[in-house]
Amino acid sequence: MKKLGLIGGIGPESTILYYQKIVYGLQSKIGNKFFPNIVIESLNVFDVLNFCENKDHDGLIKYLMVGINNLIAAGAQVIALTGNTPHIVFEQLKLASTVPLISIIESTCAKAQSENYFKIGLLGTKFTMQEDFFKKPFLDKDIQVIIPSESELLHIDKKIANELEHGLVFENTQFEFLNIIKRMQDENGIQAIVLGCTELPLLFHNINLPIPVLDTLDLHIQSLIKIVSE
Secondary structure, X not given: OOOXXXXXXXXXXXXXXXXXXXXXXXXXXXXXXXXXXXXXXXXXHHHHHHHHHOOOHHHHHHHHHHHHHHHHHOOOOEEEEOOOHHHHHHHXXXXXXXXXXXXXXXXXXXXXHXXXXXXXXEEOOHHHHHOOOOOHHHHHOOXXXXXXXXXXHHHHHHHHHHOHHHOOOOHHHHHHHHHHHHHHHHHHXXXXXXXXXXXXXXXXXXXXXXXXXXXXXXXXXXXXXXXHOO
């Protein structure tokens, strides 16, 4: 069993979900008397967002590498980032790290490909939706990625930053996001929606969406459970 390191705090709510689901997912796989060895380095999601807002990718790399190196020093053999947005510099981090980093985007893309999707919708922070880093692996597999309109995109980003990152879930926000998904299904013909922010599952907990869902958090966790138990 490999020791897993998580860059958490990006944001805290998703870090809690990662920890719970990995711990009990591995327990169900190994046995009732087992709990995995996990180390978490908790960073500040708002620092990450500020680096992205200022397009300071070098600063973001340095910030995240401090956390990654702390995890390595603590004995982590496999490392994952618990947020989608910091994957904007994933390739640079992967090259700089001395232990494997497991991509949330690649895990999601593999699932989309296995389901034979050719057109998907993407929700996330404005950086995840606007930049190419999330879309590229899908486009390389001939899977089209549709994002919301500009006004919808900015509204989604604001709700993630001001509500979900703080663990706040409101019915009106659920209703607004559901309407955006339905519009994208009707007007753009998307076959599935990607929850490309690891806080978005909070918003859709116990809600049936009108379209298949690619939950990046759950798909990432499934990959991590498989890799650390090999």
